[in-house]
Amino acid sequence: MAALAFGTVLLAISSRIEVPMVPVPITMQTFAVAMIGALYGWRLGTATVLAWLGQAALGLPVLAGGAGGLAHFAGPTAGYLAAFPVMAALIGWLAERGWNGDRPGLAFLSMLAGNLLCLALGAAWLAQGIGWDAAITHGVLPFVLGGVLKSAVGALALRQLGRARRT
Structure with a gap:
């Protein structure tokens, strides 16, 4: 329970670190989701992200900009929100199979795959409202570089955490 609570707080804090667009x-958020998946594994990671989304659905101010409420699960960001538990599950599943801090190259690839999956699912939802071209232009392309950078930082953080545990 403590890990789940810590994870939801981490996600809420990560939501407040934003560039409005x-x-x-x-x-x-995607960095926090990736780290939670990698550190918690697919079961606890997914449960943690779902608990955070449940908090958001109840109206707690845990989403970007301190938002909360059911409207966000039907708006332009709904596909990304729905993708977060899938992202955590994928990264956690891969981490349990050795794609973790002991192998930072694989950790990077798992986090990158999770970010790309999130972008794909988010864009698929967004495209229903604004069309595919606009969804790619506004909902994918601005986030690719950030996904690569967050994946690299995440893999390095996992490596350092692994080293710290061994000492």
């Missing part, structure tokens, strides 16, 4: 802001 329309229709989807840049936040540190």
Whole structure:
């Protein structure tokens, strides 16, 4: 329970670190989701992300910009929100199979795959409202470099955490 609570707090804090953009802001949420998946594994990681989304659905101010409420699960960011538990599950599943801090190259690839999956699912939802071209232009392309950088930082952080545990 403590790990789940810590994870939801981490996600809420990461939501507050944002660059406002329309229709989807840049936040540190994907970094937090990736780290939670990698550190917690697929079961606890997914449960943690789902608990955080449950808090958001109840109206707690845990989403980007301190938002909360059911409206966000039907708006332009809904596909990304729905993708977060899938992202955590994928990264956690891969981490349990050795794609972790002991192998930072694989950890990077797992986090990158999770970020790309999130972008694909988010864009698929966004495209229903603004079309595929606009969804790619506004909901994918601005986030690719950030996804690569967050994946690299995440892999390095996992490596350092692994080293710290061994000493």
